[in-house]
Amino acid sequence: MEEVHEGNCGPHMNGLMLAKKLMRLGYFWSTMETDCVKHVRHCHLCQVYANQIRAPANELHPMAAPWPFSMWGMDVIDPVNPKASNGHLFILVAIDYFTKWIEAITLASVTAKAVARFLKRDIIARYGVPVTLITDNAKNLNNKLIDELCAHSQHF
Structure with missing residues (x-):
């Protein structure tokens, strides 16, 4: 079956x-x-x-990124099989909505600290502070540490 x-x-x-x-x-x-x-x-x-038949109808909102690297989408691919060569099971991915540029790292575990380090080192340090960061509101992607990082980064 x-x-x-x-x-x-x-x-x-x-x-x-x-x-x-x-x-x-x-x-x-x-x-x-x-x-x-x-x-x-x-x-x-x-x-x-599956089709979301029971989902209420919503208005569609176009999401246009006004300039490169201003709007990023972030998600976790979990768990990958077989493991990566370094033993990591998860992939953290960020995609720029304007250019479709991808930044990704492998992780042994997806913690708020690891996500914050990825944001600082691989997104903010390379491309500047994004205006919009879109996640699926998972605890490891949407938490106090990430909020503080984003609030602190806006002052630069």
């Missing part, structure tokens, strides 16, 4: 389609449909990329 859903032939279909595909492959058991629906409900990728 897992290989059909996620493997070479698996486009992460819904539970009933997964059951039908398994039947076409010659498999059958009495609780097949309910098992497939449960499996799809617990699939991480299906949950992350």
